[in-house]
Structures are given as C-alpha cells and as structure tokens.
Amino acid sequence: GEDVEQSLFLSVREGDSSVINCTYTDSSSTYLYWYKQEPGAGLQLLTYIFSNMDMKQDQRLTVLLNKKDKHLSLRIADTQTGDSAIYFCAESYSGGYQKVTFGTGTKLQVIP
C-alpha cells in the first residue's frame, strides 16, 4: 500500500532556507502535495507537483521531485516566523477518486 514518510522536526533561523524532505512508496502517484497546518487550524494546500515534473517554483517555495528515488522536498526561502507550522507531504495515485495519503508531518520551528 501507499506510505509516505517525513522527518518529524526541523528547526531553522529566521531568514535561512528550510528544506523539508519526504519519501513515498507508490510509484503510480500522479500528484504530490505539500500541505501546511498551523496550530489549531485546518490543512492549507501550499503547492503540488505532477509526477512528470522535476521542479516547481512558487514565490518562496520550491518543490523538487526525484521520481527515481521517490523523494520529494519543499524548500522555503527566507523562512519567516509565520512559516512555523506542521508541513505534510501527501500523494494521490492516478485514477480512482484521488484518495490522498498523508505523511507523518514535519514540524518546522523558526527561531527569530
């Protein structure tokens, strides 16, 4: 079955870049997502990438996909204190009704 793994915790200084990593097992995944969850809040879709892409950039966010190694990363440039949250990597397979499988989440702590 599908499985998505992430490291649990990352701490960075304000202004530095953050890189959050994720590995997944399902080679048929079509979409790979990054969601952000702030304390007590819901899941905010940050960005997504199709499996036929290597990279996607959206303002301060850069997503890199290594399909061969089934490795996904999210880079946040110039990390701010407002970026402190839990970041979930997620994937969905092609076909069906797009059940989304989430990773364990990485808690990003930004130190002022």
Added chain:
Amino acid sequence: EPEVTQTPSHQVTQMGQEVILRCVPISNHLYFYWYRQILGQKVEFLVSFYNNEISEKSEIFDDQFSVERPDGSNFTLKIRSTKLEDSAMYFCASSEASGSTDTQYFGPGTRLTVL
C-alpha cells in the same frame, strides 16, 4: 476565495452517543471526502463520495459511520455510537473533479472529543 466550511469547530460527546459533523463543500465541487487526524498521528482517509454514493472507503469507515448529502450544499458524517477512540480532528474536503488536474481543498476541521 471559495472555501470549505465545517461545523461545529469543536464537539464534545459522551461515549455511545450519536454525532453528526457537518461540512459545506465548495459550491461547484462534485467530489467530497472525510479524513480524520487522531492527535499526534497522520491524517487518514475515511471515505469519498460522488453522485450520492460512496466511491471509496477505508477500513476505518465501518458500520458505525455513514455519510450523506442531505441537500445541495451540505455533506455530513454521522458516527452512530461514538467510542473513545473516535476522538480526533475530522476534516472534510472537496474537489471539482477526479482526474489528473484536480486537487482537494480541506475545511478547518471539527475536533471531536468523546468522554
């Protein structure tokens, strides 16, 4: 920007009671989903719903759970007889279509506490 809404934000209930969690998906969306997140654990898929029927469900979604779209705007999750282990954050999501160009949008969640 359109968004998925959920009510209530927090529900406290006694074990064995029935609860209904409510969601209003984005208006032009056709596919609806429920997920749950037990405190400190992964977000888990429960069920997807399309054209007034369940299209996929997980092993978590047993006979105690049911979903309904009672009118043109609401999408509900009912838990018939709550157990302590049902305590979790429940997220509703919706998507416009289910194909290669679509993504799911999540509501803010309902925190269910079973005592």
